[in-house]
Amino acid sequence: MPDLGKYAGEVLSAYGISLALIAVLLIVTLRAGRRARAALKHIEREGSPDA
Amino acid sequence: MIALLVRDLRLALRAGGGFGLGLAFFLILTVLVPFSVGPQSTLLSTIAPGVLWLGALLACLLSLDRLLALDYEDGTLDVLATAPLPLEAALAVKGVAHWITTGLPLVVAAPALGVLLNLPAQGYGWLVVSLALGTPALSMIGTFGAALTVGIKRGGLLLSLLVLPLYVPTLIFGAEAARRGAVGMSVETPLILLAGISLGCVALLPFAAAAALRMTIR
Amino acid sequence: MIALLVRDLRLALRAGGGFGLGLAFFLILTVLVPFSVGPQSTLLSTIAPGVLWLGALLACLLSLDRLLALDYEDGTLDVLATAPLPLEAALAVKGVAHWITTGLPLVVAAPALGVLLNLPAQGYGWLVVSLALGTPALSMIGTFGAALTVGIKRGGLLLSLLVLPLYVPTLIFGAEAARRGAVGMSVETPLILLAGISLGCVALLPFAAAAALRMTIR
Amino acid sequence: MSIWEYANPVRFLALSAKVQPYAWGLAAVGIVVGLVWGFFGTPDDFRQGSTVKIIYLHVPSAWIAINAWIMMLVASLIWLVRRHHVSALAAKAAAPVGLVMTVIGLLTGAIWGQPMWGTWWAWDPRLTSFLILFLFYLGYIALWAAIDDPDTAADLTSVLCLVGSVFALMSRYAVLFWSQGLHQGASLSLDKEENISDVFWLPLVICIAGFTLLFLALVLYRTGTEIALRRARALTARQERVA
Amino acid sequence: MSLRLRDVAVARGGVPVLSGVNLRVEPGNTLILRGPNGAGKTTLLRTIAGLQPPLTGRIAGAEDTVAYAGHADGLKAMLSVAENLSFWARIYGQHDIGAALDAYHLTQLQDRLAGSLSAGQKRRAGLARLLVTGRPLWVMDEPTVSLDREAVGWFADCLRAHLAGGGMAVIATHIDLGLEATVFDITDLRAAPTELLGASDEAFL
Amino acid sequence: MSLRLRDVAVARGGVPVLSGVNLRVEPGNTLILRGPNGAGKTTLLRTIAGLQPPLTGRIAGAEDTVAYAGHADGLKAMLSVAENLSFWARIYGQHDIGAALDAYHLTQLQDRLAGSLSAGQKRRAGLARLLVTGRPLWVMDEPTVSLDREAVGWFADCLRAHLAGGGMAVIATHIDLGLEATVFDITDLRAAPTELLGASDEAFL
Numbered sequence A: 001m002p003d004l005g006k007y008a009g010e011v012l013s014a015y016g017i018s019l020a021l022i023a024v025l026l027i028v029t030l031r032a033g034r035r036a037r038a039a040l041k042h043i044e045r046e047g048s049p050d051a
Numbered sequence B, C: 001m002i003a004l005l006v007r008d009l010r011l012a013l014r015a016g017g018g019f020g021l022g023l024a025f026f027l028i029l030t031v032l033v034p035f036s037v038g039p040q041s042t043l044l045s046t047i048a049p050g051v052l053w054l055g056a057l058l059a060c061l062l063s064l065d066r067l068l069a070l071d072y073e074d075g076t077l078d079v080l081a082t083a084p085l086p087l088e089a090a091l092a093v094k095g096v097a098h099w100i101t102t103g104l105p106l107v108v109a110a111p112a113l114g115v116l117l118n119l120p121a122q123g124y125g126w127l128v129v130s131l132a133l134g135t136p137a138l139s140m141i142g143t144f145g146a147a148l149t150v151g152i153k154r155g156g157l158l159l160s161l162l163v164l165p166l167y168v169p170t171l172i173f174g175a176e177a178a179r180r181g182a183v184g185m186s187v188e189t190p191l192i193l194l195a196g197i198s199l200g201c202v203a204l205l206p207f208a209a210a211a212a213l214r215m216t217i218r
Numbered sequence D: 001m002s003i004w005e006y007a008n009p010v011r012f013l014a015l016s017a018k019v020q021p022y023a024w025g026l027a028a029v030g031i032v033v034g035l036v037w038g039f040f041g042t043p044d045d046f047r048q049g050s051t052v053k054i055i056y057l058h059v060p061s062a063w064i065a066i067n068a069w070i071m072m073l074v075a076s077l078i079w080l081v082r083r084h085h086v087s088a089l090a091a092k093a094a095a096p097v098g099l100v101m102t103v104i105g106l107l108t109g110a111i112w113g114q115p116m117w118g119t120w121w122a123w124d125p126r127l128t129s130f131l132i133l134f135l136f137y138l139g140y141i142a143l144w145a146a147i148d149d150p151d152t153a154a155d156l157t158s159v160l161c162l163v164g165s166v167f168a169l170m171s172r173y174a175v176l177f178w179s180q181g182l183h184q185g186a187s188l189s190l191d192k193e194e195n196i197s198d199v200f201w202l203p204l205v206i207c208i209a210g211f212t213l214l215f216l217a218l219v220l221y222r223t224g225t226e227i228a229l230r231r232a233r234a235l236t237a238r239q240e241r242v243a
Numbered sequence E, F: 001m002s003l004r005l006r007d008v009a010v011a012r013g014g015v016p017v018l019s020g021v022n023l024r025v026e027p028g029n030t031l032i033l034r035g036p037n038g039a040g041k042t043t044l045l046r047t048i049a050g051l052q053p054p055l056t057g058r059i060a061g062a063e064d065t066v067a068y069a070g071h072a073d074g075l076k077a078m079l080s081v082a083e084n085l086s087f088w089a090r091i092y093g094q095h096d097i098g099a100a101l102d103a104y105h106l107t108q109l110q111d112r113l114a115g116s117l118s119a120g121q122k123r124r125a126g127l128a129r130l131l132v133t134g135r136p137l138w139v140m141d142e143p144t145v146s147l148d149r150e151a152v153g154w155f156a157d158c159l160r161a162h163l164a165g166g167g168m169a170v171i172a173t174h175i176d177l178g179l180e181a182t183v184f185d186i187t188d189l190r191a192a193p194t195e196l197l198g199a200s201d202e203a204f205l
């Protein structure tokens, strides 16, 4: 861990917030993507949107 | 009643995100203020509490327009008026739904926008408290105004015109509380008065609104 | 085209006075500002030009909502789209009608409201000039926004969200000109730029608006 | 074979399936290497102290935020002129990524501003234009969400993107005219004079490359999602008609 | 409980439209209102539904038993058909919407947004709403507008089932619905312009 | 000039609804579209009127000759009947609205605000609008909704006069209008779900 001096709070929170936002974006993207692909596969197989 | 609340919230979410939009308007308004009065940060921080209150008020106001109008146009109000649910309750619920979709997000977002206007650090808490106490009154007064103007084509502006004077006391006490909070003065009196207004509005205005609505749809 | 203009103006006059209402909103907003930022006259006179411009902009914005929505709902737009009049011309005329009923009264009334906010004496002229040059752009941009959102239920707030960022350049130059005028600085550059924006909008945006409208009513 | 072949969803998906593993992998490598190097391996600036390390997030995200909009503009044009569905969907897929990057740029900038300028926010032209960009993203996404016919939505958002870009440019000039800045000018320019020192430069470039690849991977994947949604919608609609 | 109107007069826009309306609908019966355009059918129906007060006379047996279906359908474009119906069902304290969906053959369409239906499909959803109210008195203003012949048949079936269960219906229509019903012609009940009925502009006559 | 549709396919909400529509209307003739609810009548009429493009095929003879009357009347509630009609007359470069008022017996009502008319009176004013367009091809979606019998007769008279003057009409309706007209049933033209017609969702099938 490098010595961040008196700005440790700023630097770490910047990294924390940014990485968290990117992680949220990734999770949302992947989750929506999986769900959409699964639904599509289901429709292609069963021929019906529900059930 | 819960059915109505759920439906209103669902509609707000679905019809292009009624949730986000009041908020977005609030944001945009806050952004436009520096464009119009200039970028000096001391000036901005002086007017910040007032601008934020005014912005919240206008965001509420803009969304009132269709609080009842859509239900009127597609005949929902006619049916609601003949349904077992008392119209007073229905309107109170509609007011609550409006607050949840508009007032609440504003309360939550206000601090972030305070940053844009250089609101002094001590002002954030009181800003939020005053908005939380005041926005229910804004929603209920708005419901009443919407009930008064519902059958009128192009009622949007008329509605604003009717409602804005009714908003004055809420605005005065709310903005005063936020302003005093920002400069570190005591905020008790305006906050108590604000809470009083809100309580009164929530308790009494549904009746006035229902009476008005019965007349408009006649 | 003149028929359309006359009809729109007549409707504005009749439907609860579209004329007066934009104005009334402008007035009320100006009155609310002292309530929200506090009554100190120096502060008010500093922010006066900005507030008046912002008020004009919001008054325009509020009235946009139903610029096309009513015509859409009652089927008028369908008929207009199949009528001999090109849609571009029809939308330009609607923009003009909107300006006459909203922008023009604001220009005329702004000096009176300047008094309420202690606008410095030298500022009146430039305020009026800048509003006169800028409001046509506001009306045309608004027409474009209305064409984009017309088929959408509860489009009012979405319309504001889309239109407000488009208003930014107009607002900046307009308010800057009014502000410089109020403190006696040279106003040429912002005024020329403002006029340029207005001209560009009036010349080009009807085409964009007609294209958007053809897509929405499809 | 013309590049327009990839406007066909199937071909696009095939190509995207080939490209994606590399994009994800290289993006991960770039971001990890760049950030780790930047965070652990570079010295503090003599004036800014350790806060310079924020640059490895701030500049790449700002860069993506701006270029995502440009990409959406190009995609919108392609949709309007040639009506390739994949293009419209790619624009739709890119918008939320651009929005998040804008938010990251704004937040890291704000955090950086507190120690450097003594304020979270100032109405500096660059900051202000960035905020306006944020608003454009919001409006664009809201318009997509509000229209249920996908083609109409694509048409209207494309028109908005075009007109919006023109107004965004005008806003940029207006804002420059309206306020003087605090923010640094472009320092990654090719002319060496004002460039930031080499120690910071290399990891920063790696970070920018990593973010760009991440953007690419995300957009490819999200476009795939949009295609799946459209396909599901098309199939259901057709089945309803059989019944 | 039957619906009774005794000597009712109704006004629209401050002007008396009908006067001396006396009618009675017993459980199991349908009343069809007839009259030329502008005779006052809509006005009378709205009065029965309690949406406006009568000028004179008394209406008994309508309050809390009436379900009103006017020209507009009361459907939200952004909600699906099933969501629309369950909303109304819950407002009226009911739960099951399956019967209503079946009656108008809406099961296929139940997940479609109401805004994307054709005119006749919308109307079918609007009529299905009456079935989820559980109310005995249906007051309907031109219910079969834009319905095709088959759908008119479904409507007639529903109505018959409702009547068989002791329900009542008052229907304004210009079309022959092929139902067995009392016809009530309001053409001759037009209020004479000189009649004094307590309309809002009378003080100025 | 006659109206011709050659091999037209139309879509609604991105999904093909009808395909292989071939029809021809000669001056002096009326075509009545029939088909159950949701068959695609409204969609076809809007396509003929030029409000949406056809998926495939060609439409000749409609542009600049068509006057469209949809479900909505295009009347402004806050203008009087006469004002509404003269507005539309001027948009179409005409002047005289007297004939239109007479044809639908609206002279009595001409100074009433359109918003205060009954449903049938409104519809009459909406139909009168077609007379002031001076256009030869009338495209009408369920024109007789809420009209009483007499008014349906007026409508038939107007239409006959229009046809006698070399006009054409395409009408979608579920009701028997008692007109002498070719009937075109679109029930069997329903687009097969697998057909490739260039609909917007096809790239995804």
Ligand code: HEM
Residues within 6 Å of the ligand: D055, D058, D059, D062, D063, D105, D106, D107, D108, D109, D110, D111, D112, D113, D114, D116, D117, D120, D121, D126, D127, D130, D131, D183, D184, D185, D186, D187, D188, D189
């Ligand atoms: C909320 C506040 C801020 C915003 C919205 C913002 C936005 C931006 C933008 C849009 C860029 C341009 C990136 C590009 O052209 O590719 C940028 C670059 C940069 N920013 Fe900020 N910034 C903010 C605060 C700060 C602060 C406080 C600092 C440091 C004191 C800073 C330092 C830099 C540097 C060094 C660059 C790189 C300039 C270049 O190489 O082009 N920023 N920022």
Ligand SMILES: Nc1ncnc2c1ncn2[C@@H]1O[C@H](COP(=O)(O)OP(=O)(O)OP(=O)(O)O)[C@@H](O)[C@H]1O
Residues within 6 Å of the ligand: E012, E013, E014, E015, E017, E035, E036, E037, E038, E039, E040, E041, E042, E043, E044, F115, F116, F117, F118, F119, F120, F121, F146
């Ligand atoms: N706001 C109003 N002001 C004045 N008169 C009105 C108003 N609204 C309706 N009327 C008149 O009241 C009369 C009754 O209207 P109503 O809608 O009840 O007729 P209706 O029998 O339902 O006709 P339709 O068969 O056309 O639907 C009509 O002559 C109408 O013109």
Ligand SMILES: Nc1ncnc2c1ncn2[C@@H]1O[C@H](COP(=O)(O)OP(=O)(O)OP(=O)(O)O)[C@@H](O)[C@H]1O
Residues within 6 Å of the ligand: E115, E116, E117, E118, E119, E120, E121, E146, F012, F013, F014, F015, F017, F035, F036, F037, F038, F039, F040, F041, F042, F043, F044
């Ligand atoms: N936005 C939409 N999305 C998907 N399908 C739609 C949409 N709008 C309409 N449809 C469907 O398209 C079909 C054709 O509708 P259209 O309105 O043309 O029918 P119609 O023949 O006029 O019926 P009606 O007799 O009920 O008026 C219907 O099945 C309808 O459900």
Ligand SMILES: [Mg+2]
Residues within 6 Å of the ligand: E041, E042, E043, E141, F118, F119, F120
């Ligand atoms: Mg009626």
Ligand SMILES: [Mg+2]
Residues within 6 Å of the ligand: E118, E119, E120, F041, F042, F043, F141
């Ligand atoms: Mg139809």
